[in-house]
Amino acid sequence: MTEYVCEALSRKHDRKQFDCGVEELNSYLARSASQDVKRKVAAVFVLCPQNDSGRIAGFYTLCSTSIELMGLPKDVQKRLPRYPQVPGVLIGRLARDIDFPGLGTLLLADALSRCVEASKQIAASVIVVDAKDDAARQFHEKFGFQILPRLPSRLFFSMATAEKL
Template identity: 35%
Template sequence: MPSTVPASVFPEPITQPLAKSDSGSGFSCEHETLNRFFRESARQHQEKDISRTWVLRRSSSDDPALPPVLGFYTLSLTTLRRETLPSNIGKRLPNYPVPAIIIARLARDSRARGKGYGETLLDDAHLRALAINAQSGALCVIVDAKDASARDFYKKFGYEPLLSETDAPEWPLRMYLPMKDIRAAYTENT
């Protein structure tokens, strides 16, 4: 099987680019650092080409009591040293940093808790990562789990800690999921 799959095979992402008005939407999750980033920095980072923030907005079919912004995630590019990956992956890589995509932040509003919006956001981020991978290549997607709850959330989707991170302070915990596993999850369902 080729390393890339035509984008037309995958469903379209459902999020929208961050808008000026989103920072004043009243978004609020359990982590004040994420709230502050969304209110104060997301737009600036986007304007400076540091990252892209994607927003899941309440639709007409959602409960009108839910907040206007149900959640968001931010994507950026990074590199990994092969030593941070398990030897069965790292030994086949070149001896210089390899490209990866990082979901730098992902959060859903606490008022939307338990409704599956976190999973929806992660699924959407994976679709965008596949599109980026088709254009430029990336070995994996990386996340920074902020606490045990976030770690457990990402583990459900196959994310594992990077090796160098197991000796680091416990939080945030940097985790990865190989792009080939993400691709396989979508091609198996088509």
């Protein structure tokens, strides 16, 4: 990641230039991301080229979440305490600019690393993503995310697995 720096979204970042090809995500970054940060709804992290620190090559959001224990696959349930809710971290949005192909893996790796670090301070057993479409679902499945049986557009990854990475 020496060519890029991943950091919290700030005023120095040019949010309007970002284009991932999905208007909903472009609009979120340009119009709502800063408000989400201010309101403590989401933490927004941007990946920027080292030689152009204002240019956003990609971004992702993190926030706390929980999922029902009974919504997890039975083999995962067996390894967790019998609390009704399992604490987790939600990777709410993840996108890369069309001018920076191949950065999705780097963004996900950075997000997983932050999730692991956060779980050392605030307990979280799982990492959760919402797949916007089939391509997003397939992208996350490629890295070992599993579909939640009751919510086919929501996938999860155990924090223990992320720690091993």
